[in-house]
Amino acid sequence: MKSSSSRLILLFFSFTVLLIYNASCEYKTQEVAPVVEKDQSSTTELVAIKTTTPPAIDGSIEAAWATAPMLKLTPTVPDPGNGLFSGYINDKMPTTLRALYDDNTIYFLAEYADNTKSVQVTPWYFNPATKLWAQEGTSKSFDQNGVMTRIGFGEDKIAMLWNIDASTPKFVSQTCYASCHVFTPYLDYSVTPAVQRANATSGNHYTGGINEKIDMWWGHLGRDVIFDQMDDNYQDWAGGPAVTNLTGGNANGRHVDDIVVSGTSTTWPNRPTYTAAKPQGTINNRQSLKLDGTGAAVNVPMWVVPNATNAYYVLASDTLSNRAVKITKVSSTGILSYNGGSIDPTVGTDYQRIGDAVTGGIGPKVIPSYIASPLIDGRADITCKAVHTGSGWVVEYKRALKTKDVLKQDIDFSSLTDQQFGFAVWDQSNNQHAIHTDLVLKFKK
Template identity: 60%
Template sequence: MILNIIAGVKWCNIYITNNSYHHKYFNMKIYSIAILSILLAVVFLNCTKKDQVVAVTTTNTTDLVAYKTSSAPVIDGTIDAIWDNAQKLAITPTVPDAGNGLFAGYIGQKFPATLRSMYDGTSIYFLAEVPDDQKNIKSSPWYFNTTTKLWAQEPTAKTFDANGVLTREGFGEDKFAMLWNVDNSTPKFSTQTCYASCHVFTPYLDYSVTPAVLKSNAASGNHYTNGADEKIDMWWGHPNRGFAFNKMDDNYQDWAGGPAITNLTGGNGNGRHFDDLVVSSTSATWPFRPVYTADATQGSISNRQSLKLNGTGTTVTVPLWVIPNSTDDFIKASDTLAGGAAVKITAISSDGVLTFADGTIDPNISTDYQRLGSSANSEVGAKCFPGNIVAPVNNGRADIDMVAIYTGTGWIYEYKRLLKTNDVLKQDIDFSSLEDQPFGFAIWDKSNYQHGIQPNLMLKFQK
């Protein structure tokens, strides 16, 4: 009780001192009782207020407390002072062993990060800080191979020889994701979060051969749920999908047609879809996957095409659009429009020279467009072209505003979303009830598929 009173006094910023050592014992006792009575009353009154402040300095390993705020942070990648009011949750997403070789070379890697959250009457806000000594957002860049005299793209993940020796670092992206249970529709999510829809361990019958054979999911780790009404909201902080336009990419996961289909297709049973897409008909592709409506051109498209060497020779792949002499991480779709900075490659010579409408690019005269470094220190030339053309996400995919800032030592991701969106397709999590929400968090570091996972986290709202 005395400790509670002392804590209450400290919390209320009430400090009482008594520098007199000459009072009689009786008077001192009466004085002490009176003071303690006053303190009890003060603590009682304050601790029964409905707007009691949660101790924001407390951290644990699973709970993220969203601080109730009357002043919203500015979503600009600068950490405003108001964020000091929010609890900082330390997490360490770790790359698991998926059991199918998909994460080989990354298993056990840890990506420490911190999360904070706030909310007001309309929106919820998040701040993620991820230490990282290297910025990687130019996915699978093009480079010129001086030996083969051909253009090629770097791998998005580490590559190894037959003895398991690293032959080349990956050139994937730094990104992150959050998963949420839409309307508590996915029962397993409450205890498994991220793993509730990940089916990398599930074998399937491969009907591409006769007779069909049981195979492991060695090719991919696609997500899909286990029931027609089960959906998971998936938020991506993805460099090639909205990242460059201050948006996250809002996706969802469903059951991909159900076990009768996913048990046959295995890795092809992909339940991940962009928001706004729905099953368009009862028709299906081989073997029997449902067909979803088409997405408008948004997010990113591959920056590649096929041309013949010297116009008549062997067909090779080369970049489709380039910005000559640029060191930018992105080529935006707007760059490819009339008057934009990008030019379209129209021809390729046998020695690798690229031709466009008003000139050429000769990759032989410097290392600007070439593969550099050893397997342990892989690099590319400063002017190597991005592997994707990026465009803004729109409509339901654009529900989440985000600014990503690389500081030189790590990433600051600051983002917000309405507590309740205009979604009528049950593809978004609804926070408006302020109920506790389980979630999972994932971090990629210079990779495409391989990522660290932090499951079984819980968002709680300060009332």
């Protein structure tokens, strides 16, 4: 990983500046104090050192981090045996983690090698052959012979899983595998008699009992860090096998913080129902319109900032002002219309795929796939800053040792006891991720 001597780094604008100028970034040269790192690394233990000089969460590696020993790990994409991770299996993402804490807060520093900054998630582009708007896939595409036909346009991400109050017994031996049921088929009781179905396209998570919960931290390096945040989620049993007799694949126990069980569905698979989350985070920038107003219904972008370049999101605040405009019509030739103007994607390639059909890129004016707004309440517990250095990511984040959570959706570090965890890395993908299990956080008192 890079030392923290003077370097050229890419910093995201603050939210205030983002409200003034649309999706773009600024380069700065930042002077960082020299750090002398000690060779005290581990491959299984992340030792948190108490500090009186907490680091600023700004994506730079300050002198304070020199006191924290490194956890050196190599998250690797596993083979679930169902084809879900095909094309990525055995990909490795060498990573280092460090941790500091003080009386109120715990701080983390993650660094990993990745020479491509992937923040353009499923962008909209115009296909001149079909005369339709489409979105890039989140993962690599392959033909029937396993040959890649298109790179993926997923997001670089990291994640950590924690066993809340030691409530999930299997976490002790399986860590993040304790809730991942991607490996097994399930019984489909929507038909009579019940039929066993393969779990070949998804890997939902759920725990093994109604009182078992896992804290899940999602670091979306292209969206939540716009607002200096990491998404705080949790996993529960979602009804689990005890209710539906599932052995995997159907129950989905991944939820955003603050929502809770509100009841149970009356039809198979009789999963719990949940309260609705408050509007926040990201939503799809998509709508259905009829070609020329009367023809076939097609999907097109909903909002666009006219003439924006290299944009990978539209701010929700922009949709309330005149910076972003709503698309109201689409012609059979692909022209998008809005109040006061139009976008003709057939002039040049600004809105199209460019370069090689397999590994080529996209034009500078392709339209973002999502609308972004800050996380709030329980989802906003984690402050995060991510910087792509050109050869990899530097991700700094912090959270209170004990949050205001009363719903048992957050890990409590305040006792300073050992905590097992799992760590995952996504490289320009959606489902496919590299993982490392059986890690432990220890506090040096």
